[in-house]
Amino acid sequence: MLGMCTKCGRSIMGSANGCTVLSQLYHTSCFTCCKCGVGLKNVPFYSADGQSFCEKCHLMSLPKCDTCLKPIADRVLTAVGKNYHPDCFCCVVCNSSLDNTPFTVDNSGQPHCIEDFQKKYSPRCDGCSGLIVPDENSGKATRVTILNMNFHVACYKCQDCKVLLTPVTLSSSATSTNNNNNNNADNSTRCFPLDDMLLCQKCHIKRINKLTNKANTDV
Structure with a gap:
Protein backbone atom coordinates (compact mmCIF):
# COMPACT_ATOMS: atom_id res chain seq x y z
CA MET A 1 0.00 0.00 0.00
CA LEU A 2 1.37 3.41 -0.99
CA GLY A 3 -0.73 5.35 1.47
CA MET A 4 -4.04 7.18 1.73
CA CYS A 5 -5.50 9.22 -1.15
CA THR A 6 -5.70 12.92 -0.30
CA LYS A 7 -8.96 13.28 -2.22
CA CYS A 8 -11.06 10.23 -1.33
CA GLY A 9 -9.28 9.10 1.84
CA ARG A 10 -9.04 5.46 0.76
CA SER A 11 -5.95 3.28 0.52
CA ILE A 12 -3.84 3.33 -2.63
CA MET A 13 -2.90 -0.22 -3.56
CA GLY A 14 0.00 -0.55 -6.01
CA SER A 15 2.20 2.14 -7.54
CA ALA A 16 0.35 1.96 -10.86
CA ASN A 17 -2.81 3.17 -9.15
CA GLY A 18 -1.32 6.19 -7.43
CA CYS A 19 0.69 9.34 -8.00
CA THR A 20 2.37 11.99 -5.89
CA VAL A 21 1.48 15.60 -6.61
CA LEU A 22 2.92 18.52 -4.66
CA SER A 23 3.94 16.12 -1.86
CA GLN A 24 0.45 14.61 -1.65
CA LEU A 25 -0.76 11.14 -2.67
CA TYR A 26 -3.71 10.53 -4.99
CA HIS A 27 -5.35 7.64 -6.75
CA THR A 28 -4.64 8.12 -10.43
CA SER A 29 -8.39 8.26 -10.98
CA CYS A 30 -8.79 10.87 -8.21
CA PHE A 31 -6.21 13.30 -9.56
CA THR A 32 -8.53 15.28 -11.82
CA CYS A 33 -9.38 18.86 -12.74
CA CYS A 34 -11.62 20.32 -10.05
CA LYS A 35 -13.72 22.02 -12.74
CA CYS A 36 -14.25 19.60 -15.62
CA GLY A 37 -13.06 16.32 -14.06
CA VAL A 38 -10.52 15.42 -16.75
CA GLY A 39 -7.60 13.27 -15.55
CA LEU A 40 -4.40 15.20 -14.90
CA LYS A 41 -1.77 12.47 -14.65
CA ASN A 42 1.11 13.08 -17.09
CA VAL A 43 -0.48 16.28 -18.50
CA PRO A 44 0.18 19.96 -17.70
CA PHE A 45 -1.90 21.23 -14.80
CA TYR A 46 -2.15 24.26 -12.54
CA SER A 47 -2.67 24.46 -8.80
CA ALA A 48 -4.37 27.34 -6.99
CA ASP A 49 -5.80 27.53 -3.47
CA GLY A 50 -5.25 23.81 -2.96
CA GLN A 51 -7.13 22.83 -6.11
CA SER A 52 -5.86 21.45 -9.42
CA PHE A 53 -6.96 22.67 -12.85
CA CYS A 54 -6.39 21.45 -16.38
CA GLU A 55 -4.85 24.01 -18.72
CA LYS A 56 -8.17 24.85 -20.40
CA CYS A 57 -10.02 25.46 -17.13
CA HIS A 58 -7.07 27.40 -15.74
CA LEU A 59 -7.16 29.80 -18.70
CA MET A 60 -10.93 30.18 -18.35
CA SER A 61 -10.51 31.16 -14.70
CA LEU A 62 -8.03 33.95 -15.46
CA PRO A 63 -9.14 37.60 -15.77
CA LYS A 64 -9.72 38.69 -19.37
CA CYS A 65 -8.02 41.67 -20.97
CA ASP A 66 -10.56 44.37 -21.81
CA THR A 67 -8.68 45.21 -25.02
CA CYS A 68 -7.81 41.87 -26.64
CA LEU A 69 -10.28 39.75 -24.60
CA LYS A 70 -7.60 37.08 -24.03
CA PRO A 71 -6.76 35.61 -20.60
CA ILE A 72 -4.08 37.41 -18.60
CA ALA A 73 -1.63 34.79 -17.38
CA ASP A 74 1.10 37.13 -16.09
CA ARG A 75 0.91 40.63 -14.62
CA VAL A 76 -2.56 42.16 -14.56
CA TYR A 121 -10.83 68.13 -25.91
CA SER A 122 -9.06 71.33 -24.84
CA PRO A 123 -10.50 74.62 -26.16
CA ARG A 124 -8.39 76.66 -28.56
CA CYS A 125 -7.44 80.24 -27.93
CA ASP A 126 -9.11 82.64 -30.37
CA GLY A 127 -6.07 84.88 -30.06
CA CYS A 128 -3.15 82.57 -30.85
CA SER A 129 -5.03 79.40 -31.93
CA GLY A 130 -3.06 77.41 -29.36
CA LEU A 131 -4.60 74.90 -26.97
CA ILE A 132 -5.68 76.11 -23.54
CA VAL A 133 -4.32 73.31 -21.36
CA PRO A 134 -4.16 72.76 -17.59
CA ASP A 135 -1.31 74.29 -15.64
CA GLU A 136 1.22 71.69 -14.48
CA ASN A 137 1.08 72.92 -10.87
CA SER A 138 -2.63 73.64 -10.35
CA GLY A 139 -4.01 71.11 -12.82
CA LYS A 140 -6.54 73.72 -14.02
CA ALA A 141 -6.86 75.29 -17.45
CA THR A 142 -7.29 79.04 -16.93
CA ARG A 143 -8.98 80.97 -19.71
CA VAL A 144 -10.95 84.12 -20.45
CA THR A 145 -14.32 83.56 -22.13
CA ILE A 146 -16.22 86.37 -23.83
CA LEU A 147 -18.63 86.58 -26.78
CA ASN A 148 -18.40 82.79 -27.21
CA MET A 149 -14.63 83.08 -27.64
CA ASN A 150 -11.83 81.67 -25.47
CA PHE A 151 -8.46 83.27 -24.74
CA HIS A 152 -5.28 82.61 -22.83
CA VAL A 153 -4.94 85.35 -20.23
CA ALA A 154 -1.86 86.60 -22.09
CA CYS A 155 -3.80 86.68 -25.38
CA TYR A 156 -6.77 88.65 -24.08
CA LYS A 157 -5.89 91.95 -25.75
CA CYS A 158 -7.46 94.93 -27.46
CA GLN A 159 -7.68 94.06 -31.13
CA ASP A 160 -6.63 97.56 -32.16
CA CYS A 161 -3.80 98.66 -29.86
CA LYS A 162 -2.95 95.20 -28.44
CA VAL A 163 -2.97 96.40 -24.83
CA LEU A 164 -3.60 93.57 -22.36
CA LEU A 165 -7.19 93.63 -21.16
CA THR A 166 -8.27 92.94 -17.60
CA PRO A 167 -10.53 89.89 -17.28
CA VAL A 168 -13.47 89.94 -14.90
CA THR A 169 -12.75 86.51 -13.48
CA LEU A 170 -10.67 83.64 -14.70
CA SER A 171 -12.52 80.48 -15.55
CA SER A 172 -11.56 76.84 -15.63
CA SER A 173 -11.83 75.03 -18.95
CA ALA A 174 -15.31 73.83 -18.03
CA THR A 175 -16.72 77.21 -16.97
CA SER A 176 -17.98 80.08 -19.10
CA THR A 177 -17.42 83.63 -17.88
CA ASN A 178 -18.92 86.89 -19.14
CA ASN A 179 -16.28 89.60 -19.11
CA ASN A 180 -18.57 92.60 -19.43
CA ASN A 181 -19.54 92.99 -15.78
CA ASN A 182 -16.29 93.93 -14.07
CA ASN A 183 -17.18 96.83 -11.82
CA ASN A 184 -13.82 96.69 -10.05
CA ALA A 185 -11.57 96.70 -13.12
CA ASP A 186 -9.72 99.79 -14.28
CA ASN A 187 -11.89 101.15 -17.11
CA SER A 188 -8.84 101.81 -19.27
CA THR A 189 -8.12 98.08 -19.52
CA ARG A 190 -11.67 96.78 -19.40
CA CYS A 191 -13.05 95.12 -22.48
CA PHE A 192 -15.54 97.22 -24.45
CA PRO A 193 -16.81 94.98 -27.29
CA LEU A 194 -17.95 96.61 -30.50
CA ASP A 195 -19.34 94.57 -33.41
CA ASP A 196 -17.71 91.41 -32.02
CA MET A 197 -14.36 93.19 -31.67
CA LEU A 198 -12.61 93.25 -28.30
CA LEU A 199 -11.45 96.79 -27.57
CA CYS A 200 -10.04 98.75 -24.68
CA GLN A 201 -11.94 101.87 -23.61
CA LYS A 202 -9.70 104.23 -25.58
CA CYS A 203 -9.98 102.29 -28.85
CA HIS A 204 -13.69 101.77 -28.31
CA ILE A 205 -14.21 105.53 -28.05
CA LYS A 206 -12.07 106.13 -31.13
CA ARG A 207 -14.15 103.74 -33.20
CA ILE A 208 -17.43 105.15 -31.89
CA ASN A 209 -16.28 108.68 -32.75
CA LYS A 210 -15.18 107.55 -36.20
CA LEU A 211 -18.53 105.88 -36.84
CA THR A 212 -20.38 108.95 -35.53
CA ASN A 213 -18.37 111.33 -37.72
CA LYS A 214 -18.94 109.11 -40.75
CA ALA A 215 -22.67 109.03 -40.06
CA ASN A 216 -22.78 112.82 -39.77
CA THR A 217 -20.80 113.20 -42.99
CA ASP A 218 -23.12 110.84 -44.84
CA VAL A 219 -26.11 112.88 -43.71
Whole structure:
Protein backbone atom coordinates (compact mmCIF):
# COMPACT_ATOMS: atom_id res chain seq x y z
CA MET A 1 0.00 0.00 0.00
CA LEU A 2 1.37 3.41 -0.99
CA GLY A 3 -0.73 5.35 1.47
CA MET A 4 -4.04 7.18 1.73
CA CYS A 5 -5.50 9.22 -1.15
CA THR A 6 -5.70 12.92 -0.30
CA LYS A 7 -8.96 13.28 -2.22
CA CYS A 8 -11.06 10.23 -1.33
CA GLY A 9 -9.28 9.10 1.84
CA ARG A 10 -9.04 5.46 0.76
CA SER A 11 -5.95 3.28 0.52
CA ILE A 12 -3.84 3.33 -2.63
CA MET A 13 -2.90 -0.22 -3.56
CA GLY A 14 0.00 -0.55 -6.01
CA SER A 15 2.20 2.14 -7.54
CA ALA A 16 0.35 1.96 -10.86
CA ASN A 17 -2.81 3.17 -9.15
CA GLY A 18 -1.32 6.19 -7.43
CA CYS A 19 0.69 9.34 -8.00
CA THR A 20 2.37 11.99 -5.89
CA VAL A 21 1.48 15.60 -6.61
CA LEU A 22 2.92 18.52 -4.66
CA SER A 23 3.94 16.12 -1.86
CA GLN A 24 0.45 14.61 -1.65
CA LEU A 25 -0.76 11.14 -2.67
CA TYR A 26 -3.71 10.53 -4.99
CA HIS A 27 -5.35 7.64 -6.75
CA THR A 28 -4.64 8.12 -10.43
CA SER A 29 -8.39 8.26 -10.98
CA CYS A 30 -8.79 10.87 -8.21
CA PHE A 31 -6.21 13.30 -9.56
CA THR A 32 -8.53 15.28 -11.82
CA CYS A 33 -9.38 18.86 -12.74
CA CYS A 34 -11.62 20.32 -10.05
CA LYS A 35 -13.72 22.02 -12.74
CA CYS A 36 -14.25 19.60 -15.62
CA GLY A 37 -13.06 16.32 -14.06
CA VAL A 38 -10.52 15.42 -16.75
CA GLY A 39 -7.60 13.27 -15.55
CA LEU A 40 -4.40 15.20 -14.90
CA LYS A 41 -1.77 12.47 -14.65
CA ASN A 42 1.11 13.08 -17.09
CA VAL A 43 -0.48 16.28 -18.50
CA PRO A 44 0.18 19.96 -17.70
CA PHE A 45 -1.90 21.23 -14.80
CA TYR A 46 -2.15 24.26 -12.54
CA SER A 47 -2.67 24.46 -8.80
CA ALA A 48 -4.37 27.34 -6.99
CA ASP A 49 -5.80 27.53 -3.47
CA GLY A 50 -5.25 23.81 -2.96
CA GLN A 51 -7.13 22.83 -6.11
CA SER A 52 -5.86 21.45 -9.42
CA PHE A 53 -6.96 22.67 -12.85
CA CYS A 54 -6.39 21.45 -16.38
CA GLU A 55 -4.85 24.01 -18.72
CA LYS A 56 -8.17 24.85 -20.40
CA CYS A 57 -10.02 25.46 -17.13
CA HIS A 58 -7.07 27.40 -15.74
CA LEU A 59 -7.16 29.80 -18.70
CA MET A 60 -10.93 30.18 -18.35
CA SER A 61 -10.51 31.16 -14.70
CA LEU A 62 -8.03 33.95 -15.46
CA PRO A 63 -9.14 37.60 -15.77
CA LYS A 64 -9.72 38.69 -19.37
CA CYS A 65 -8.02 41.67 -20.97
CA ASP A 66 -10.56 44.37 -21.81
CA THR A 67 -8.68 45.21 -25.02
CA CYS A 68 -7.81 41.87 -26.64
CA LEU A 69 -10.28 39.75 -24.60
CA LYS A 70 -7.60 37.08 -24.03
CA PRO A 71 -6.76 35.61 -20.60
CA ILE A 72 -4.08 37.41 -18.60
CA ALA A 73 -1.63 34.79 -17.38
CA ASP A 74 1.10 37.13 -16.09
CA ARG A 75 0.91 40.63 -14.62
CA VAL A 76 -2.56 42.16 -14.56
CA LEU A 77 -2.80 45.91 -15.07
CA THR A 78 -6.02 47.23 -13.54
CA ALA A 79 -7.19 50.71 -14.55
CA VAL A 80 -10.59 52.45 -14.36
CA GLY A 81 -12.14 49.23 -13.10
CA LYS A 82 -10.92 47.06 -16.00
CA ASN A 83 -8.15 44.50 -16.46
CA TYR A 84 -5.48 44.68 -19.16
CA HIS A 85 -2.28 43.08 -20.34
CA PRO A 86 0.30 45.83 -19.72
CA ASP A 87 1.04 45.92 -23.48
CA CYS A 88 -2.68 46.26 -24.29
CA PHE A 89 -3.35 49.31 -22.13
CA CYS A 90 -2.77 52.01 -24.74
CA CYS A 91 -3.98 55.45 -25.77
CA VAL A 92 -6.95 55.07 -28.13
CA VAL A 93 -5.58 57.86 -30.33
CA CYS A 94 -1.84 57.23 -30.76
CA ASN A 95 -1.73 53.64 -29.45
CA SER A 96 1.24 54.40 -27.18
CA SER A 97 1.53 52.31 -24.02
CA LEU A 98 0.05 53.86 -20.87
CA ASP A 99 1.74 51.41 -18.50
CA ASN A 100 3.43 53.49 -15.77
CA THR A 101 2.43 56.65 -17.68
CA PRO A 102 0.02 59.45 -16.68
CA PHE A 103 -3.28 59.11 -18.51
CA THR A 104 -6.89 60.23 -18.42
CA VAL A 105 -10.20 58.95 -19.79
CA ASP A 106 -13.00 60.57 -21.77
CA ASN A 107 -16.70 60.43 -20.90
CA SER A 108 -17.00 56.96 -22.41
CA GLY A 109 -14.09 55.62 -20.33
CA GLN A 110 -11.63 55.42 -23.24
CA PRO A 111 -8.01 55.92 -22.08
CA HIS A 112 -5.93 58.72 -23.60
CA CYS A 113 -2.39 59.90 -23.08
CA ILE A 114 -2.40 63.44 -21.68
CA GLU A 115 -1.14 65.02 -24.91
CA ASP A 116 -3.82 63.47 -27.13
CA PHE A 117 -6.59 64.15 -24.62
CA GLN A 118 -5.65 67.83 -24.58
CA LYS A 119 -5.47 67.97 -28.39
CA LYS A 120 -8.89 66.35 -28.63
CA TYR A 121 -10.83 68.13 -25.91
CA SER A 122 -9.06 71.33 -24.84
CA PRO A 123 -10.50 74.62 -26.16
CA ARG A 124 -8.39 76.66 -28.56
CA CYS A 125 -7.44 80.24 -27.93
CA ASP A 126 -9.11 82.64 -30.37
CA GLY A 127 -6.07 84.88 -30.06
CA CYS A 128 -3.15 82.57 -30.85
CA SER A 129 -5.03 79.40 -31.93
CA GLY A 130 -3.06 77.41 -29.36
CA LEU A 131 -4.60 74.90 -26.97
CA ILE A 132 -5.68 76.11 -23.54
CA VAL A 133 -4.32 73.31 -21.36
CA PRO A 134 -4.16 72.76 -17.59
CA ASP A 135 -1.31 74.29 -15.64
CA GLU A 136 1.22 71.69 -14.48
CA ASN A 137 1.08 72.92 -10.87
CA SER A 138 -2.63 73.64 -10.35
CA GLY A 139 -4.01 71.11 -12.82
CA LYS A 140 -6.54 73.72 -14.02
CA ALA A 141 -6.86 75.29 -17.45
CA THR A 142 -7.29 79.04 -16.93
CA ARG A 143 -8.98 80.97 -19.71
CA VAL A 144 -10.95 84.12 -20.45
CA THR A 145 -14.32 83.56 -22.13
CA ILE A 146 -16.22 86.37 -23.83
CA LEU A 147 -18.63 86.58 -26.78
CA ASN A 148 -18.40 82.79 -27.21
CA MET A 149 -14.63 83.08 -27.64
CA ASN A 150 -11.83 81.67 -25.47
CA PHE A 151 -8.46 83.27 -24.74
CA HIS A 152 -5.28 82.61 -22.83
CA VAL A 153 -4.94 85.35 -20.23
CA ALA A 154 -1.86 86.60 -22.09
CA CYS A 155 -3.80 86.68 -25.38
CA TYR A 156 -6.77 88.65 -24.08
CA LYS A 157 -5.89 91.95 -25.75
CA CYS A 158 -7.46 94.93 -27.46
CA GLN A 159 -7.68 94.06 -31.13
CA ASP A 160 -6.63 97.56 -32.16
CA CYS A 161 -3.80 98.66 -29.86
CA LYS A 162 -2.95 95.20 -28.44
CA VAL A 163 -2.97 96.40 -24.83
CA LEU A 164 -3.60 93.57 -22.36
CA LEU A 165 -7.19 93.63 -21.16
CA THR A 166 -8.27 92.94 -17.60
CA PRO A 167 -10.53 89.89 -17.28
CA VAL A 168 -13.47 89.94 -14.90
CA THR A 169 -12.75 86.51 -13.48
CA LEU A 170 -10.67 83.64 -14.70
CA SER A 171 -12.52 80.48 -15.55
CA SER A 172 -11.56 76.84 -15.63
CA SER A 173 -11.83 75.03 -18.95
CA ALA A 174 -15.31 73.83 -18.03
CA THR A 175 -16.72 77.21 -16.97
CA SER A 176 -17.98 80.08 -19.10
CA THR A 177 -17.42 83.63 -17.88
CA ASN A 178 -18.92 86.89 -19.14
CA ASN A 179 -16.28 89.60 -19.11
CA ASN A 180 -18.57 92.60 -19.43
CA ASN A 181 -19.54 92.99 -15.78
CA ASN A 182 -16.29 93.93 -14.07
CA ASN A 183 -17.18 96.83 -11.82
CA ASN A 184 -13.82 96.69 -10.05
CA ALA A 185 -11.57 96.70 -13.12
CA ASP A 186 -9.72 99.79 -14.28
CA ASN A 187 -11.89 101.15 -17.11
CA SER A 188 -8.84 101.81 -19.27
CA THR A 189 -8.12 98.08 -19.52
CA ARG A 190 -11.67 96.78 -19.40
CA CYS A 191 -13.05 95.12 -22.48
CA PHE A 192 -15.54 97.22 -24.45
CA PRO A 193 -16.81 94.98 -27.29
CA LEU A 194 -17.95 96.61 -30.50
CA ASP A 195 -19.34 94.57 -33.41
CA ASP A 196 -17.71 91.41 -32.02
CA MET A 197 -14.36 93.19 -31.67
CA LEU A 198 -12.61 93.25 -28.30
CA LEU A 199 -11.45 96.79 -27.57
CA CYS A 200 -10.04 98.75 -24.68
CA GLN A 201 -11.94 101.87 -23.61
CA LYS A 202 -9.70 104.23 -25.58
CA CYS A 203 -9.98 102.29 -28.85
CA HIS A 204 -13.69 101.77 -28.31
CA ILE A 205 -14.21 105.53 -28.05
CA LYS A 206 -12.07 106.13 -31.13
CA ARG A 207 -14.15 103.74 -33.20
CA ILE A 208 -17.43 105.15 -31.89
CA ASN A 209 -16.28 108.68 -32.75
CA LYS A 210 -15.18 107.55 -36.20
CA LEU A 211 -18.53 105.88 -36.84
CA THR A 212 -20.38 108.95 -35.53
CA ASN A 213 -18.37 111.33 -37.72
CA LYS A 214 -18.94 109.11 -40.75
CA ALA A 215 -22.67 109.03 -40.06
CA ASN A 216 -22.78 112.82 -39.77
CA THR A 217 -20.80 113.20 -42.99
CA ASP A 218 -23.12 110.84 -44.84
CA VAL A 219 -26.11 112.88 -43.71
